[in-house]
Amino acid sequence: MDIALQLLFTGIGIGAVYALVALGFVLIFRATNVVNFAQGEFSMVAAFLMVVCAVDLELPYWLSFLIALGGMALLGMIFNLGVYYPLRHRSFLPVIISTIGASIFLANATLALYGPQPQVLPGWFETPGIQVGPVYLDSQYLLIIAVTIVLVAFQYWFFEHTLIGKKLQATSQDKEMASLLGIPVARMIMITFIYSALIGGIAGILVAPVLFVSIQMGSSIALKAFAATIIGGFGDVAGAIIGGLALGIIETFGAAYISVPYKDGFAFLVLVLFLIFRPQGIFGERVAEKA
Amino acid sequence: MTITRRGFSAALGAGIAMPAVWRSASAQGATIKIGMVLPVTGPAADSGRYALIGAKLAIEQVNKAGGILGKQIELITEDDQTTNPGAVLAFSKLASQSDIVAFLGSIRSTQNHAMAPDILKTAKPVMFGGTDPALTHMGNQWLFRCRPNDSYSGRVLADFGMKTLGKKNWAIVHSTDAFGTAGGKALSEAITKGGGTIAIDQGYANQSQDFTPVVLAVKQSGADILGSYFTFENDLGIFARQLRQLGVNIPYVGSPSIVNVVATKLAGPALYNTYGVADYAEESSDASKAFGKAYRDVAKAAPDNQASWTYDAITILAKAMNSAKTTEPKAVRDAILAIKGHPGAEGEYNFDQNGDGLHGYNVVKNEKGNIVFDKHIEFTD
Numbered sequence: 085m086d087i088a089l090q091l092l093f094t095g096i097g098i099g100a101v102y103a104l105v106a107l108g109f110v111l112i113f114r115a116t117n118v119v120n121f122a123q124g125e126f127s128m129v130a131a132f133l134m135v136v137c138a139v140d141l142e143l144p145y146w147l148s149f150l151i152a153l154g155g156m157a158l159l160g161m162i163f164n165l166g167v168y169y170p171l172r173h174r175s176f177l178p179v180i181i182s183t184i185g186a187s188i189f190l191a192n193a194t195l196a197l198y199g200p201q202p203q204v205l206p207g208w209f210e211t212p213g214i215q216v217g218p219v220y221l222d223s224q225y226l227l228i229i230a231v232t233i234v235l236v237a238f239q240y241w242f243f244e245h246t247l248i249g250k251k252l253q254a255t256s257q258d259k260e261m262a263s264l265l266g267i268p269v270a271r272m273i274m275i276t277f278i279y280s281a282l283i284g285g286i287a288g289i290l291v292a293p294v295l296f297v298s299i300q301m302g303s304s305i306a307l308k309a310f311a312a313t314i315i316g317g318f319g320d321v322a323g324a325i326i327g328g329l330a331l332g333i334i335e336t337f338g339a340a341y342i343s344v345p346y347k348d349g350f351a352f353l354v355l356v357l358f359l360i361f362r363p364q365g366i367f368g369e370r371v372a373e374k375a
Numbered sequence: 376m377t378i379t380r381r382g383f384s385a386a387l388g389a390g391i392a393m394p395a396v397w398r399s400a401s402a403q404g405a406t407i408k409i410g411m412v413l414p415v416t417g418p419a420a421d422s423g424r425y426a427l428i429g430a431k432l433a434i435e436q437v438n439k440a441g442g443i444l445g446k447q448i449e450l451i452t453e454d455d456q457t458t459n460p461g462a463v464l465a466f467s468k469l470a471s472q473s474d475i476v477a478f479l480g481s482i483r484s485t486q487n488h489a490m491a492p493d494i495l496k497t498a499k500p501v502m503f504g505g506t507d508p509a510l511t512h513m514g515n516q517w518l519f520r521c522r523p524n525d526s527y528s529g530r531v532l533a534d535f536g537m538k539t540l541g542k543k544n545w546a547i548v549h550s551t552d553a554f555g556t557a558g559g560k561a562l563s564e565a566i567t568k569g570g571g572t573i574a575i576d577q578g579y580a581n582q583s584q585d586f587t588p589v590v591l592a593v594k595q596s597g598a599d600i601l602g603s604y605f606t607f608e609n610d611l612g613i614f615a616r617q618l619r620q621l622g623v624n625i626p627y628v629g630s631p632s633i634v635n636v637v638a639t640k641l642a643g644p645a646l647y648n649t650y651g652v653a654d655y656a657e658e659s660s661d662a663s664k665a666f667g668k669a670y671r672d673v674a675k676a677a678p679d680n681q682a683s684w685t686y687d688a689i690t691i692l693a694k695a696m697n698s699a700k701t702t703e704p705k706a707v708r709d710a711i712l713a714i715k716g717h718p719g720a721e722g723e724y725n726f727d728q729n730g731d732g733l734h735g736y737n738v739v740k741n742e743k744g745n746i747v748f749d750k751h752i753e754f755t756d
Contacts, residue, residue: 295613
């Protein structure tokens with residue numbers, strides 16, 4: 085039982101990371117109907133910005149965090165203008181390829197600027213964790229879970245109770261109609277890119293003290309987060325959260341009770357099962373086409 | 376000046392022939408070209424940088440001492456992207472250049488396995504750093520190892536754990552790639568042979584984000600000592616931290632990655648007081664000390680095996696070609712195998728007929744982040 089509790093905590097912690105990155109996938113998908121394959125690189129770039137500010141320049145942690153978020157907002161803006169906007173009238177395929185290209189560019193640009201050596205980023209707290217009965221709670225995982233809950237609550241309030249949130253929703257549901265109603269569609273999409281770059285960045289900064297800061301950190305998380313969005317139901321915010329958490333818990337328990345080397349296999353086995361038996365995901369609705 | 380028909384024809388002929396003559400002259404070579412496959416991108420890109428510094432350091436010293444057969448060495452590099460397909464592609468790009476006389480392969484066994492069929496076809500010497508014993512025992516006569524293989528590391532780990540630390544009941548954690556599987560097997564065999572027991576033998580896939588299930592399995596197993604074979608420093612760093620967080624404090628002895636510069640930096644205090652087998656230990660010999668000093672001057676960082684094996688590979692190739700007085704592959708192969716008592720950064724090279732140059736390991740300890748030499752254990756069988 086003690087072991088199961090420990091595994092459950094770790095599974096939720098790692099699942100929350102997948103969920104945060106998956107949120108970024110979902111937001112951009114809803115606004116533009118394309119998958120942003122550079123979402124993982126947003127996490128990596130933010131983590132490196134934190135290393136530059138907090139470790140190399142020895143700035144206060146909170147200030148480094150704000151600078152990193154500022155950098156991510158700028159990156160989201162540039163990403164929209166350089167990667168999505170020029171191709172916005174094309175089909176989804178060129179845009180997806182464009183995001184893959186951007187992902188490779190971001191990884192290699194960071195490699196060229198910072199070098200290949202993995203970096204250590206200290207966590208927010210001095211204490212690495214606390215022992216509660218038989219379970220060790222890693223302080224960074226506790227923070228990740230807390231931030232995920234806050235962000236989900238914020239997102240709900242933002243989209244359901246603010247005018248700009250409703251405009252964003254309208255844009256994601258039908259761009260033409262939104263435009264006819266006077267909603268500045270291009271600006272809404274710009275805000276979506278900035279917001280998802282921020283969320284990806286927060287995920288990267290939070291996970292960096294656990295997984296270290298490396299060029300590959302984004303891609304390895306993004307792959308699982310992508311699977312989480314499919315399991316949850318592509319385009320659904322609640323689905324991304326549930327999918328991420330489910331994936332984290334399944335792979336942790338699968339590794340502990342069935343096989344460690346096949347840990348990644350469990351995550352993708354679940355993905356394949358969903359694609360076969362419930363392709364719309366947990367929360368997705370079946371889309372039927374008229375003959 | 377008038378141009379005659381004969382003069383025009385001669386000039387045209389010379390113009391057409393010149394590129395071929397130039398190519399031929401280049402092929403004969405003003406330099407001796409050595410190809411090197413190394414990770415410039417991917418998870419091991421950092422170790423690739425160290426490997427390159429080691430190779431360049433040796434080239435500078437060999438060139439200063441007269442080079443190979445009176446010519447300067449030129450290094451041609453290709454990125455293996457830290458993947459097996461990347462390594463195969465990188466090697467075939469290098470192998471297509473006929474004027475490259477020898478190669479440096481990978482420090483990763485799995486990549487050397489991937490390249491091995493092409494190495495056999497190319498039929499030129501390839502120095503490598505991977506430690507899977509099978510690489511020099513599978514009939515590929517062009518592979519020459521510049522690090523001790525894992526049959527030795529397994530024996531040294533088991534010997535040190537059981538005789539020096541007095542622990543018999545082992546937990547083994549290893550990567551499931553070629554290096555980790557072979558290392559785990561070698562350690563397991565050595566423990567059993569030495570009278571110890573295996574409480575748990577746990578493999579894991581590279582680039583894992585979480586090791587909680589592995590750590591809990593080790594904790595539950597009741598083992599009184601832990602031995603490990605980790606391929607990537609990131610994995611080792613995460614594992615070591617979780618090991619301490621979840622209260623596993625049994626003695627820990629690990630394969631060379633446990634004492635490399637990146638791993639000790641990433642894991643920090645989580646690896647303090649652990650032991651490792653290290654093919655390179657700065658204090659182990661005069662040649663190791665000399666390499667360490669030269670490396671520190673250039674790299675401004677502590678030396679480790681990522682750079683020492685490439686340094687040795689170049690000096691051994693230079694020695695073999697100079698002693699064979701040719702770059703002809705068969706003669707170079709014979710000259711490498713004839714090398715005995717060569718003082719390298721990694722240790723004293725005595726090549727056997729399989730292509731293994733080293734036959735022992737150093738045991739070192741992580742004392743608050745400093746890697747301290749303990750002893751060297753050499754095998755003759």
